[in-house]
Amino acid sequence: MTETNTDIDVLQERLAEVREEVGKRIIGQRDVLERLLVCIIADGNALLESNPGLGKTTMVRTVAEVTGLDFSRVQNTPDLMPSDITGTEVIRDSGETRAFVFDKGPIFANIVLADEINRATPKTQAALLEAMQEKQVTAAGETYDLPRPFLVLATQNPVDQEGTYPLPEAQTDRFLLKLVLDYPAAEEERDIVNLYTGSGSGSAPPVETVVTRSEIRQIQSLAREMPIADDVRDRAIELVRATREAETVEFGASPRASMGLVLTAKARAFLRGRAHVSWEDVAEMAPPVLRHRILLDFRAEREGLTADDVIATLVDEV
Template sequence: MTDDIDALQERIDEVRAEIGTQIVGQREIIDQLLVCVLAGGNALLESNPGLGKTSMVRALAAASDLSFSRVQNTPDLMPSDITGTEIIRERESGRDFVFEEGPIFANVVLADEINRATPKTQAAMLEAMQEQQVTAAGETHALPEPFFVLATQNPIDQEGTYPLPEAQTDRFLMKIVVDYPAADEEREIVRRYTGDVRPESVERVLSGDDVREIQSLVREVPIADDLRDRAIDLVRATREADDIEYGASPRASMALVTTAKARAFLAGRAHVSWEDVEAMARPVLRHRIRLDFRAEREGLTTDEAVGALLEGA
């Protein structure tokens, strides 16, 4: 069994390497994305345009041999455009209603600029994320396993958008913030993608069955009772901090422990350390807390608020 675990951990390293053939740098972001997948959750990716979010997610799907679909959210997008709809199809016996699957029926779904879709369409997407199924014309259709939604939103150009309510952003296991590359990384990006030699295609390293097996193994990664209690106390502290108006729910406590386990597995360790909890605190909590007016006026960010709580944890 240990040999099997070691082999799977090595293949995860190979997945990281395959993504690296398409994406320059962004090691921490790739690791956070892998943690989200291993923990069996959905991620909200926030960054300015042109930072390779789509390429990163597509490479992850290809390296894991998972089906991929992309939804470009716009204000005129209808829920049925995502989930699917019944159509009339001609058969020898006559006409019949057939369910035509929408792009949500893929292992990895990239919901690009989810905040540009209307609340009704956002709700349809988030319901599929939560229930892992779609209901149409009174019939329930199961989504493929494994299933991940990786939604993106831009922090700029908010005119005409529909920001996700806190109750809906809480459904995302993590919020991953993608920053601009370093100067040397940007030079490599330009060199790589403006020359005659194109990057090699991504090779399949894992399978869908492998991903499901790893998700089961992640749940079994041990965490000491006192460490789990510290993680829970950290989340509870968000509800008592003076500069936080709304704190995180128990769902955040579960997410913090689960992602810490996934990070430990990703690092090849057999148990969770406090370092794992610290590393996952900001991605897990930054979208689950709301600062009060005074803190926002002073320019405090949610990451800084979480950092202050970590210092006292």
């Protein structure tokens, strides 16, 4: 690695402070928070799925505050237009002259929360593709670079699908991770109720910024340099290739999944304060990296298998 061990240790301590600070406002969901931070470290996009009311928006907003990243939120609706996200040209009158000026949309932020992305039309969903992959926006023949780091965190609910537009495979593949939030445990739910209904205003507890934008960029660079043994890397690739040959899988994951699995394993190892990648990192990141990239066939549905079930079996076999 290019930095000294002291520098790396300090940055890893910063990440531990991020988790503690977010924990002041978010009770439970530790695995989801870890994987969300992995997504930021790996400089990727994430799709968050859960039933309503489980704190997806609050978690994303809190992470943005604690990491010092600019945040914007887009509420997706069927009448949302692509220009509502990317921006549009407007006429500016300076008194003496008139000129077209590009008025940047909410996508020009470090963290963009696309709430209920499947309620936007395919045309509007497609407006995010270039930003998610190329980190840029093209409008009126001009290309504008997005601020770095840049990531899209989109949410969708697995229920109430009436009037929605399911994301096509080409777009779901742009998401590095798919994170699934579950209901909190009884003790956690009690703590949540006490936190937000106790004495005081009932608003979210304050949090502090504990890491800077430049440090996030440095962390992203260092994570990519994280050493990974050849046999661990090859097993990760073998796991992805196994999804294309599994009997219950109709369509397997692409090489983009292989890259994503290795990169997120590196990010998790860095987040955990280690200096190398282990097979545990690969196994833990396999479900969020692969669950939205494989399509199960009728046999899996008949047997009641989910994508996570199939992935768990393949991890054990590999």
